[in-house]
Amino acid sequence: MAELNRYDNRLGVMGWLFKGRWGFERYLYILHRITGLGILFYFLMHIVVTSLRAFDIYLWTEGEFFHHPVFRFGEFLVFAAFAFHAFNGLRLVFVELGFAVGKPIEPVYPYKTSLTKQRPLFVIMMIFAFILFVFGTYEFIISMGKMIGG
Amino acid sequence: MxxxxxxxxxxxxxxxxxxxxxxxxxxxxxxxxxxxxxxxxxxxxxxxxxxxxxxxxxxxxxxxxxxxxxxxxxxxxxxxxxxxxxxxxxxxxxxxxxxxxxxxxxELSPMFEKHREILPFVVREESELDDPEGEFYQTPEQLEEFLQFTFCIKCGCCMAACPTLATDPNYLGPQPLAQAHRYNKDTRDGGRKARNQITGSNDGAFKCHYAGECSRVCPKGVDPAKAIQIMKRQLVFDFLKISKSQKPCEKLKGPGKGEKKDIPPAPTYTVQE
Amino acid sequence: MKETKYWTFHIFAGILLLFVLGFHFLYTHIGELLFKESDNISKELSQGRDAKTSFLVFFIILLGLGLYHGLYGLKNILFEIFSSKAVQKIIVIFILLLGIGLFFFGSYSSYLAHKNAAAKTEVSHAK
CATH class of the missing domain: 3.10.20.30 (Beta-grasp domain)
Known part of the structure; x- marks a missing residue:
């Protein structure tokens, strides 16, 4: 008998976010990745730019590009990403080391999962992240005000 | 309705x-x-x-x-x-x-193959085969440590929901990993070291990032994500050499012959003869 | 078990970064609230920091932790997307080269900047 075709039904990268009715933690996990990549991209650029000071090139004081409002807004976004990534990461440290998922229980319908167990921790962490974010926003508004006001 | x-x-x-x-x-x-x-x-x-x-x-x-x-x-x-x-x-x-x-x-066979890889059985010394008599002693508390994970029916729902498996066919996946943890936690088992080689590898537990989808969809309330996170702690503790050494429990050799450790007495008869 | 080692370092680097990067942000980039001075990145202040050995050590620690944590995370994401062993080998080589290269470039530049700034402060003190 000839070998029958099998259709590869793997969801692919789009399946990380779409192609199903997914839960809340999945979106957090994607946001954690996106913010992480954003911070990494900025960090690599930051290393190169700041390293040039060894050759007496201070791009961030001289270059116009780094004072452009669009770039400043980009930096503000990086800070917002940092606030989320840091505190969500702290939640993940607790969760992924098994400290915030609870003990094994007898599965009785309706089932309680570790997801509900760790959600208060998420709320606490997001409050911290929000406070840090407010800090950054205040700083951003002040510095933009100074820039526009001269 | x-x-x-x-x-x-x-x-x-x-x-x-x-x-x-x-x-x-x-x-x-x-x-x-x-x-x-x-x-x-x-x-x-x-x-x-x-x-x-x-x-x-x-x-x-x-x-x-x-x-x-x-x-x-x-x-x-x-x-x-x-x-x-x-x-x-x-x-x-x-x-x-x-x-x-x-x-x-x-086609569920990739899941079954991965399941087979993680030694899904109680691992004991080979020498015990020569002397098969006796039974194992396990307290209800020790049983509770892994009982939840024994209810897995291998339906594959968790594997279908996992975002890592959506792109990576090499990842072991929630079902095999949760079962690896189930046997690791069994006091009769002595195979954790061997399983750590597989679950702690590049395609093992560390590709789980707690999207929690497996636990949410599991129709039997097994909570594979919980098992994987607890297993990660065990892996890290084993690596840092700070975990309690867990020897597989000894056998009780027939009534009166083995060591009895505070086994509660049987309840009294409720019906008088 | 190699992956267990790498992942453990990744987690510890993450926890340390929370403090190290947090300090870096507060000291260098969010001065407005704490020091009433947003221009913490002017050339003079920057050179003043460079002159201190403690800041040189701090920069190198920040650089190492950040690069390890970030590039390990990037490796994880890329490994999940590209499952072929040959491609994964290329990814590892690329990330190792990038990480080690940037670490040495950044550390050496910080060291040079430290040397230059320290020499300048000595001259100004001598004057």
């Missing part, structure tokens, strides 16, 4: 002999209160389209054969009430992240 209503079923069809790609086909099914998705599939095959293929066996959430993607969420067709999800239309597709054999039949 209505007593009876026509519901439109969109079913993802694929015939390996004819089709290059799966496609959606719709069927009108008269649904009455209490019908599960499996009943509707039977109705379609008996009255509308005899060529529809799917896998099922026990019809009561025990065998784990009828896992499918129902309205975007992997679950068992036999214990999903139609009116609980929708009163107008329903989309049914085969479990994603597995290859499709036909229509709603996924």
């Amino acid at each position: 209505p007593n009876e209503k026509n519901v439109k079923f969109y079913i993802r069809r694929y015939d390996p002999l004819k089709d290059k790609e799966p496609y959606l086909r719709s069927y009108d099914v008269p649904v009455s209160k209490g019908m599960v998705v499996l009943d509707a599939l039977h109705y379609i095959r008996e009255n509308l389209d005899p060529s529809l293929a799917w896998r099922y066996s026990c019809r009561m959430g025990v065998c784990g054969s009828c896992g499918m993607l129902i309205n975007g969420s992997p679950t068992l067709a036999c214990n999903t009430q139609i009116f609980d999800i929708s009163e107008t239309e329903l989309t049914i597709a085969p479990l994603p992240n597995f290859r499709i054999i036909k229509d709603l039949v996924p």
Whole structure:
């Protein structure tokens, strides 16, 4: 008998976010990745730019590009990403080391999962992240005000 | 909730002999209160389209054969009430992240192969085979450490929901990893060191990032994500050499011969002879 | 078990970064609230920091932790997307080269900047 075709039904990268009715933690996990990549991209650029000071090139004081409002807004976004990534990461440290998922229980319908167990921790962490974010926003508004006001 | 209503079923069809790609086909099914998705599939095959293929066996959430993607969420067709999800239309597709054999039949063998890889049995010294007498002593508390994870029926819903498996076929996946943890935690078992080589490898537990999907969809409340996170702690502690050494428990050699450790006495008779 | 080692370092680097990067942000980039001075990145202040050995050590620690944590995370994501062993080998080589290269470039530049700034402060003190 000839070998029958099998259709590869793997969801692919789009399946990380779409192609199903997914839960809340999945979106957090994607946001954690996106913010992480954003911070990494900025960090690599930051290393190169700041390293040039060894050759007496201070791009961030001289270059116009780094004072452009669009770039400043980009930096503000990086800070917002940092606030989320840091505190969500702290939640993940607790969760992924098994400290915030609870003990094994007898599965009785309706089932309680570790997801509900760790959600208060998420709320606490997001409050911290929000406070840090407010800090950054205040700083951003002040510095933009100074820039526009001269 | 209505007593009876026509519901439109969109079913993802694929015939390996004819089709290059799966496609959606719709069927009108008269649904009455209490019908599960499996009943509707039977109705379609008996009255509308005899060529529809799917896998099922026990019809009561025990065998784990009828896992499918129902309205975007992997679950068992036999214990999903139609009116609980929708009163107008329903989309049914085969479990994603597995290859499709036909229509709603996924090829589950990669999951079983990975399951076999993690030594899913109690590992003991070979020498015990020469002396098979005796029984193991385990307290209820020790049992509770892994009892939840023993309810897995290998339906593959967790594997279908896992975002890492959506792109990475090498990842072991929630089902095998949760079972690895189930045996690691068993006090009779001595195979943790060997399992750590597999679960702590590049394709093991560290590819789980706690999207929590497996625990959310598990139709038996097994909570694989919980098992994997606790296993990660064990792996890290084993690496840092700060975990308690766990020797597999000794055997009790027949009544009165072995060591009895505070075994509670049997309750008194309630019926007098 | 190699992956267990790498992942453990990744987690510890993450926890340390929370403090190290947090301090870096507060000291260098969010001065407005704490020091009433947003221009913490002017050339003079920057050179003043460079002159201190403690800041040189701090920069190198920040650089190492950040690069390890970030690039390990990137490796994880890429490994999940590209499952072929050959491609994964290329990814590892690329990330190792990038990480080690940037670490040495950044550390050496910080050291040079430290040397230059220290020499300048000595001259100004001598004057």
